[in-house]
Amino acid sequence: MLSQDFYSQIRQLPIRERLALIDVIVQSIHDETSSITPPRSLATSLLGLAKTNDLPPTDAEVEKLLDERRAAKYL
Numbered sequence: 408m409l410s411q412d413f414y415s416q417i418r419q420l421p422i423r424e425r426l427a428l429i430d431v432i433v434q435s436i437h438d439e440t441s442s443i444t445p446p447r448s449l450a451t452s453l454l455g456l457a458k459t460n461d462l463p464p465t466d467a468e469v470e471k472l473l474d475e476r477r478a479a480k481y482l
Contacts, residue, residue, distance in 0.1 A: 417425065464472070 417428070420428070
């Protein structure tokens with residue numbers, strides 16, 4: 408936390424020097440954060456999660472899998 412004395416010293420600076428101080432502060436923050444990679448979104452991180460090298464099942468294979476699942480579940 409900055410002391411009140413520091414704030415009063417800043418307020419006594421001419422506008423040009425205060426603007427220069429702002430530029431220095433912004434540049435220092437930019438330099439520190441430019442190497443930080445922003446977090447990826449959830450959707451981006453999930454891309455390719457279920458990707459396989461196999462071909463997708465055909466309609467007939469899907470129907471057979473669903474029939475087997477229904478039979479196991481309800482019979």
